[in-house]
Amino acid sequence: MRDLDYLKLLSRQYPTKEAASTKIINLKSILALPKGTEYFFSDLHGESEAFIYMMKSSSGVVLYKINETFGDLLSPKEKADLANLIYYPRHGLSTNHDEDEQGWQKTTINRLIAVCKVVSSKYTRTKVYRKIPSEYAYVINELLHIDASDPDKKLYHQEILNGIIETGLGEEMIVALSHLIQNLTIDAIHIIGDIFDRGPHADKIMKELIRFHDVDIEWGNHDAHWMGAAAGNPLCVASVLRIATNYNSFDVIEDGYGINIRPLSEFAGKMYGDDPCDCFMPHLFDRNISDQVDLRLAAKMCKAITIIMLKLEGQMIGRHPEYHLDHRLLLEAIDYDKKTVTIAGVTYPLKDGHFPTIDPAHPYALTPEESSLMDSLVYSFTHSDVLKKHIEFFFTNGSMYKVINGNLLFHGCIPMNEDGSFATVETLEGPYSGKALMDYFERKARQAYFSQDVYATDIFYYLWCGPASPLFGKDKMSTFEHCLIEDVKTHVENYNAYYSLSKQEEYADLILKEFGIDPQTGHIVNGHVPVKVKKGEKPIRAHGKVFVIDGGISKAYHSKTGIAGYTLIFNSHHLALAEHHDFVRGGDNTPSIEVVEYMHHRLRVAETDNGAALRSQIRDLLELVEAYKSGVIKEHQLETDLSYTTLP
Known part of the structure; x- marks a missing residue:
């Protein structure tokens, strides 16, 4: 009966057996066409001009x-x-x-x-x-x-x-x-995470993607704290603004998203008026056009919001013992008189010991002025219509991972143990690992965004920098150490075992099987970790089964990688890597393209996920034709043209 009801609904779209038969012919012919060309990008980091060129030039x-x-x-x-x-x-x-x-x-x-x-x-x-x-x-x-x-x-x-x-x-x-x-x-664009932060205009990238006809986004950790900021999480708001002030990205905040940060500039100017804030001077990879902020003021803003962020981080850690982030409670590890900090039993001098807003007895408490400032900033983030539209696109067109045409796409890692097993993460809802862990985090993120409860939205901050976050996959986010400790050994962020194990074919196969993909033909495509080409690193690993396509499109990485990003191109004939170089406006920006894997035969639509969906439609339509022929369903007189027989 349920099948008959479905066929009756289908008959409204195809009211005669001729209409249904014509559609069957249409769909069967599409199956014989070559598959469309898919493009995979990763870690765009606001580099709108370079990325839009990549799109326009394919x-x-x-x-x-x-x-x-x-x-x-x-x-x-x-x-x-x-x-x-x-x-x-x-x-x-x-x-x-x-x-x-x-x-x-x-x-x-x-x-x-x-x-x-x-x-x-x-x-x-x-x-x-x-x-x-x-x-x-x-x-x-x-x-x-x-x-x-x-x-x-x-x-x-x-x-x-x-x-x-x-x-x-x-x-x-x-x-x-x-x-x-x-x-x-x-034909389709896959973004393997990190559209936001560092570069000048993530908003322009989002506008291009929203206009495009077929795009999906696998969330990155830099995207996650923007998602949390849009949901009204104060810690995520502070984290986003810390990076924006540190990278001189005022245009995307104020001009791109209409977020008013004047209260932050006024607070920072008042609180750190005579403080040079040398440790917080912004990186100058791009020049602001609409909102040119004095660099000294930008440094003060960066320091002010960084201290607030560290306080809010301490409060979040107290709310969530299950996150196991006690090792990041560093404000209480400072000797404010001696201007030192003790981490893992080692004491380090601080590069900056002037903290007028910190009460050593209650280091994570916001001052009344800081609380008022954060209320204003959270309001501005949650009332940006453009940001809301862009983040909701993340939820309608995005996910923690995607399986498509035999390829597994995700931003960071599948957390693993040193022995090659999937790491188990204990949550309030029980233990999760592998694919189930990815599904758990996606479910919690969706619930958090649409509930907009601060406790729930803390999940976005964990996804941004938590040790077991598949989007991050490191033991710590060393913001405190980078800002305040000279010793570079404290800046090191140790990677999850995935990043070394995934270079080996047997572990790549293990991951592909976990997600139901045939390891003989499947691939893993991820980003997050820039491939240092100048040091001899390669984007292709595990005998061609893993592609790491973060080639450093962000200007902040160009000196480390030696290139300016990758595009993975998958057409009906082959897989190819386009290696990009520093974008020069008006110059020759044509990348070097190398075919890295030839298909055994030219792939057709019939061999794709879309082909499977079309075959399912064909089966339904064949049943409808039989229902018309047998009289189970009555045909209807056509009153319109035959436009319904065209492609969906």
């Missing part, structure tokens, strides 16, 4: 397609100019052209149509049509499917071009075709 694939289309018919400069036009069409239109403007527009439109034909070849006409801007759909569709070898059609083609130019639509057509090419070269 990490170098657009230039590859131009070469495939024209070969030696165009010079290298002509091909580079065409590529840059596709990436930034508005800018390209504003430059001077050697030939007359109308002639240039006709030539350019023809070249863009030629590239469109190549990049659209693996899709149905319906899918391509749906990606064309509606106002130009008829014209572009005609140009894409004209047979230029037919003399009559050739004349038809020329008249369409003449009409475009005569009506003044040449520039808009070039823009539309450029965007269509960008759209067609990327």
Whole structure:
């Protein structure tokens, strides 16, 4: 009866056996098409300009397609100019052209149509049509499917071009075709965590991702404390602002998200007026455009919010003994008279011992001024409509991990013991390990965000820096040591055993099996730890089963890694790694692309997760056809067109 009720509902969409049969034909034909191209990015860290270039250029694939289309018919400069036009069409239109403007527009439109034909070849006409801007759909569709070898059609083609130019639509057509090419070269985007922090504009990255048609995000630890801040957790708010002030990222806070941090600047200026705050001077990788803050004031703001964060962290540790973070209760380990701190039995001098807001008898208590400040900052975070929209996108399009097309995607690690077993984490709801641990943290994060209870939202701070957090996977977050202790040995953060064990094939296989993936064909894709290429490190591990694609797109890592990020590209033919270099505005930013694994045969949609979903739809539709034929369900008269037979 339940199946019959479902078929009756399905019959509303396909009211005749002909309609259902047509859809079956449609879906079966899609199964035979080549799989779409997936792009994997990680650790974007607010580097909006570089990332948007990666998206627009499809990490170098657009230039590859131009070469495939024209070969030696165009010079290298002509091909580079065409590529840059596709990436930034508005800018390209504003430059001077050697030939007359109308002639240039006709030539350019023809070249863009030629590239469109190549990049659209693996899709149905319906899918391509749906990606064309509606106002130009008829014209572009005609140009894409004209047979230029037919003399009559050739004349038809020329008249369409003449009409475009005569009506003044040449520039808009070039823009539309450029965007269509960008759209067609990327079928799906996977972000393996850490969109936020350090770089200038995570907000701009989020706007691009929200506009994209198929994207998922595997949460990173830097994303987690932003999620907590948006949920109103004061500790996460302080943590986010500590990094923003430390990296001079005022534009993303105030201009990007409309968060008012003037109360913090006023408090810091008043409290640390004569304090140089040298230990808290910000990193200067980017220049603020909208909100240029004096560096000395930024240092004072950083110190003020760091002290507040350490106090709130101590309060959180007291609320959650199950987090086992007592070793991070460092404010009580300070000798405020001697200006030293004792950690693990060793006493270190402090680089800065001026703490006017700390009561040594009650080091984790906020002053009334600090409490009032945090109330103001929490209000500002929770009332940012843009931030709310972006974080809710994390929940609707994101997760702790994702299994797709035989690949396991997650940001940090699957916590493991030194012996290669999965680490068991004791929680208030019982012990969890492996996949169950990932599922537990995701469940708690979703519950916390939508409940917005401070106790519950502490989970986001644990995900940010807890030792057993799969998003972090280190024994500590050494913020205190970095800021206040000179001895670099105290700055070391020891990694979970996963990071060394996952380099070995047997443990990669163990993890893949844990998530139900065939280890003979599956891969693990994660980020979090920058691959230091300049020191000989490789992104490919465990005999090609593990890809670590954090190549350091953040400017803060360029000197350590020697590159500026990776893109993993998975098309119907192969897996390839694009190795990016420092982004230069207006320069040649084409990455080096290396094929790292060839498929045994060209993969079809039928062999993907989407193919499995389409086969399930086909089975349902076949049952519906049988129900119509047997009279179990009555056919209905069609009153509309047959648009329902097109692609979903």
